[in-house]
Amino acid sequence: MVIKRFQPIASRAKRQYVALMFQVMGRALQAVSEVDQEVQQEAQALPEGFLFEMMVMPDGASLVVEHVGDGRLHYHGSSAPRPVNVSIRFKHITHAFLVLSFQEKTSVAFANDRMLVDGDVSYAVRMTRVLNRLEAFILPRFVATRAIKEYPKNLHLPEKLISAAQIYLKVATHFIQTARA
Amino acid sequence: MTNTYYEFFCPVKVIAGKAALEHIPYELTGRAARRPMIITDKGVRAAGLLDPVIMACEESGLDIISIYDDVPPDSSTTVVRDIAAIYREKSCDSIIAIGGGSAIDTGKAVNILVSEGGTDIAEYTGAGLIKHPLKPFFVVPTTAGTGSEVTSVAVITDEKKGIKLPFSSSFLLPDAAVIDPRMTLTLPAHITAATAMDAMTHGIESFTCMAKNPLSDAYATSAIRKVSESLLHVMDNPKDTDGRLALAQASTMAGIAFSNSMVGLVHSLGHATGALCHLPHGLCMSVYLPYVLEYNLETIRGPLGELLLYLEGPEVYAITPAERRAEASIAAVRKLRDALYKRCELPRTLRETGKVNESQLDQIAEMALDDGSIMFNPKEVTLADVRAVLNNAWG
Ligand SMILES: [Fe+2]
Numbered sequence: 312m313v314i315k316r317f318q319p320i321a322s323r324a325k326r327q328y329v330a331l332m333f334q335v336m337g338r339a340l341q342a343v344s345e346v347d348q349e350v351q352q353e354a355q356a357l358p359e360g361f362l363f364e365m366m367v368m369p370d371g372a373s374l375v376v377e378h379v380g381d382g383r384l385h386y387h388g389s390s391a392p393r394p395v396n397v398s399i400r401f402k403h404i405t406h407a408f409l410v411l412s413f414q415e416k417t418s419v420a421f422a423n424d425r426m427l428v429d430g431d432v433s434y435a436v437r438m439t440r441v442l443n444r445l446e447a448f449i450l451p452r453f454v455a456t457r458a459i460k461e462y463p464k465n466l467h468l469p470e471k472l473i474s475a476a477q478i479y480l481k482v483a484t485h486f487i488q489t490a491r492a
Numbered sequence: 493m494t495n496t497y498y499e500f501f502c503p504v505k506v507i508a509g510k511a512a513l514e515h516i517p518y519e520l521t522g523r524a525a526r527r528p529m530i531i532t533d534k535g536v537r538a539a540g541l542l543d544p545v546i547m548a549c550e551e552s553g554l555d556i557i558s559i560y561d562d563v564p565p566d567s568s569t570t571v572v573r574d575i576a577a578i579y580r581e582k583s584c585d586s587i588i589a590i591g592g593g594s595a596i597d598t599g600k601a602v603n604i605l606v607s608e609g610g611t612d613i614a615e616y617t618g619a620g621l622i623k624h625p626l627k628p629f630f631v632v633p634t635t636a637g638t639g640s641e642v643t644s645v646a647v648i649t650d651e652k653k654g655i656k657l658p659f660s661s662s663f664l665l666p667d668a669a670v671i672d673p674r675m676t677l678t679l680p681a682h683i684t685a686a687t688a689m690d691a692m693t694h695g696i697e698s699f700t701c702m703a704k705n706p707l708s709d710a711y712a713t714s715a716i717r718k719v720s721e722s723l724l725h726v727m728d729n730p731k732d733t734d735g736r737l738a739l740a741q742a743s744t745m746a747g748i749a750f751s752n753s754m755v756g757l758v759h760s761l762g763h764a765t766g767a768l769c770h771l772p773h774g775l776c777m778s779v780y781l782p783y784v785l786e787y788n789l790e791t792i793r794g795p796l797g798e799l800l801l802y803l804e805g806p807e808v809y810a811i812t813p814a815e816r817r818a819e820a821s822i823a824a825v826r827k828l829r830d831a832l833y834k835r836c837e838l839p840r841t842l843r844e845t846g847k848v849n850e851s852q853l854d855q856i857a858e859m860a861l862d863d864g865s866i867m868f869n870p871k872e873v874t875l876a877d878v879r880a881v882l883n884n885a886w887g
Contacts, residue, residue, distance in 0.1 A: 418867060421702075422867075425497070427620065428619070428864075430618070432864035443872070
């Protein structure tokens with residue numbers, strides 16, 4: 312009985328955490344695309360108006376970003392203005408939680424069949440590189456190495472600290488802006 | 493507990509060995525199919541490889557209703573549409589694809605159209621769009637390498653848009669793969685070598701890449717052992733049926749392995765080089781394999797060292813110190829390539845192919861970096877890394 316009652320609470324907590332992480336990542340993606348040249352370079356190859364989505368199947372939390380040109384990404388919240396170009400779909404909330412709580416690397420999750428890619432695979436590969444770069448930026452090193460296959464060599468500590476601060480700042484202001492709007 | 497998790501799936505019945513082709517009529521009736529269509533290419537027909545299949549069916553009172561023998565090396569949406577039209581016009585009820593990767597992929601794509609309806613195969617591109625089992629479908633491979641007979645993907649070129657459309661669904665898998673040594677007996681030396689190196693690469697990459705798992709490992713190691721033991725023997729004795737069967741089985745086993753655990757950077761580079769320089773896939777695999785293994789070495793030292801047992805046999809494995817086995821595995825691959833070069837001049841470097849220009853390397857690198865298989869490479873690959881591997885492979 313007790314267990315039965317606890318499960319929905321754990322599950323709700325997972326759901327809330329995943330939804331929050333999607334928000335943080337969405338905002339951070341937009342922020343990092345405004346400050347980091349490498350991310351801009353990667354994103355520039357995407358067509359303008361390209362929509363990227365990460366979501367939990369069947370219709371759970373999601374994050375949608377758009378390439379608005381010049382390598383800049385725009386965070387759309389959880390719903391897309393039109394059909395998306397590339398969608399990365401977690402098969403279950405538990406799998407999304409494993410990845411977003413940095414217990415399982417994104418690349419490992421792919422390898423482990425935790426998620427599906429729908430759309431042009433080459434763009435999906437590109438977005439995975441952007442996500443890796445983002446994770447390396449916003450997470451402390453010991454967590455980041457768990458989240459990505461390899462910690463980028465060209466990410467030195469001062470640069471990282473400054474960039475991370477900038478990104479956190481941007482994420483924060485973005486949060487406030489959204490809260491105000 | 494670790495986060496270990498994997499999926500393994502292979503529902504294809506494998507019919508292999510002497511007189512395997514003669515089982516086709518029985519398998520067709522087992523799925524209530526009476527009006528089969530053969531999809532193949534001109535080369536297969538010219539080599540007389542259709543005759544035993546047609547004969548086997550006729551002897552069982554089963555007529556082949558239609559034969560389409562014009563599948564190009566790079567199959568297109570138009571070809572698929574045309575074949576589907578013939579299939580419908582002749583009221584066929586099943587498909588037998590006989591050939592290499594292209595004929596098999598075409599068979600898979602035609603099966604989508606004739607089962608799901610419509611004339612535009614592009615509507616079904618992507619993953620998971622097909623939700624129902626398709627028409628009875630049988631595959632007879634005539635090369636020993638691609639493993640397409642046991643993979644759930646097909647790639648078809650959209651000529652108008654100039655892009656390759658991927659199709660992925662477990663329903664694309666054939667009901668049965670028929671492995672008969674008669675089908676590969678006349679394969680020319682350089683194709684035998686290149687396709688076997690493709691199978692070898694499937695085995696090695698699935699054993700060393702991110703999605704490796706115990707079940708695919710078993711298939712991968714058996715495939716590597718069979719290629720190592722049989723390839724040179726077949727090169728010297730092309731008419732040896734047992735050797736041919738060993739290579740064909742190795743190809744199927746490696747196909748089962750990699751369709752469940754994916755491939756890595758060798759394939760990313762191979763796909764890019766194939767698209768830009770029009771080099772055969774197997775040849776690209778053979779060229780890149782040792783250079784990519786060297787690049788991945790420190791990340792895959794353990795599994796790569798284990799492969800020495802299957803590449804060189806128990807004696808060599810036993811006398812090689814554990815810490816040198818990974819390097820010895822790479823040396824074994826190089827040795828095999830040298831032996832193939834001696835027998836049929838299978839290129840070992842990009843320069844030796846004579847079809848790649850050094851100025852194309854940057855473009856190859858960029859394209860390889862966006863290839864889906866790079867996600868499964870054990871090491872995170874940067875553009876500079878790919879460029880360095882290409883430099884080494886240039887020769
Ligand atoms: Fe291959």
